[in-house]
Amino acid sequence: MDRPLGLLAELTYKCPLHCPYCSNPVAAPETAELALHEWCRVLEEARGLGVLQVHFTGGEPLARPDLTPLVAHARDLGFYVNLVTSGVGLDQRRASQLVRAGLDHVQLSMQDTDRRAADEITGAHVFDHKMAAARAVKALELPLTINVVLHRGNIDRIGPIADLAATLGADRLELAHTQYYGWGLLNRSALLPTRDQVVAAEQALAQARAVHGDTLEILYVLADYYEPYPKPCMHGWGQRHIIIAPDGRALPCPAAAQIVGLGFDNVRERSLSAIWCHSPAFTRFRGDAWMPEPCRSCPRKGIDFGGCRCQAFQFTGDAARTDPVCQLSPDHHLVEAALRAAGPLHQALRPRVNPR
Amino acid sequence: MTPALSLTDQPRLRRGVRAGADPLSGETVLLFPEGVLLLNETAAAVIRHCDGCRSVAEVVQEVGTVYRDVVPEDVMSLLWELITQNLLVVDRG
C-alpha cells in the first residue's frame, strides 16, 4: 500500500450555482459540516500520512467563512494548496486574503463564452462574477486553471472557449467531458453529446492547441462512454487520494458514497491513518485481487485498474464488476443503451439544488 | 545535447510549480496543480539552481562542482524532461 498524495477536502455541499452536471450527491446527508478545528486536525493527520496536496472543493468552498484560516493552516503544514471554485465570492479582497494565507493555485469553473448560455446552465447570473474572479486572480499573479465541463450544449464552442481562457490570461485550460455521477447522472440523457460532436470536439481541440501553443496548456478529459476502455479512475482505488465529505466521511472517490455496503468511516470517529490502512471502504477495491474476469487476466489492468467502481455500481448494481464502459465488459451493452437513450437536442435539465 | 535547449537559456520553474519537502523522507518534491514529482538529491540541486538568472551552462557547471559524478548530459536531459512536462520554462538568454 502506498501513501496517499492528495486530499480532496469537500468543505461544503452548498453552492450558489445550480449546474445540472454537478457530480455532488443528489441526496446529500444533512449531517453537520466539519468545524474549522476538525478540518485542521484532518489536515495535520493527512500531512503525517505523507499527503502533499490539498484541494479545497465543494460545493463552493468560498461559502465557508473560515476558508482563509484553513488555507493558511494547510500551507503552514507544507501542502500545495489548490482552490476549486465557481468564482462566486472571489473578489479582489477575498482573493488577496487567500494569497496572503498561501494559496498556490486556483481552478476556476467557466461554463461557456456566451453570458446567456453560461447563466442559463448555472441557473444564476454569475458570468460577470466569474470574469471578475479570473481578473482578480490574475492581478495577484496567482496561477490559474480554467475548468470547463463539456456537454452537448457547449461542446461545439471549444475554439472560442480556448480563446476566452487565453484572453483571461489562464495558464491552463481543462476541458473535461461531463462525468455521469450525482446530478450529472440524473441529467445524463440531456447532457450526452453525440459521437459526431465528440469527434468534432477533438478536432477543435487539436486546432486550439496549435493556435495557443505554449501560452495556454490545454488538458482534455475524455468522454469515457465513447471510449473503448475505461478511465484509470482515481489512479486506482485507495491508491493516491482521500476525499473527505463535508460531514467527515472519508471516501476513496467523490462519488463512492452511493455504493451500498462499503462501510465508510468518519474522521470524527477514526484517525485518517487508520482509515487509509484499514477502512473497508478503502481496502475493498485496492490492488487487483477483487477483480473479476475479464479484468483479472487482462494486460490493461495495471493501466485502467478495471475502470470506475461507481460506474460499475450505477450500471449494474454491483461495484465489483468490470466498468461497463470497457468494450470487453459483459455489461457494455448497458452503456450503448444509455447512448441510444440520449434525448432530443433541447431537452430540459434538472438544476442542482442545495442540501438543506 | 538537446537541440531545443541552448546553453545560454535561463531555466526557472513555471508559475504554479514550486519545490517543497516530503514530510516522510525530507527529500525535495516538485509540487504543481495536478501532481507531484519526487526528486533525488542531484535533481533537487539542479532545480535549486534554476532561478531564471543562471544560464543552463552555469547550472551544469555549478551542480557539477558539487556532485562530481554528474555529467552535463544528465543535467541537460533532466532539464529537457521537466520542460516537456511543463514544469520548467526557459527565458532565452
Ligand code: SF4
Ligand atoms: S477488461 Fe478490465 S482491465 Fe481490461 S481493459 Fe477492460 S476494464 Fe481494463
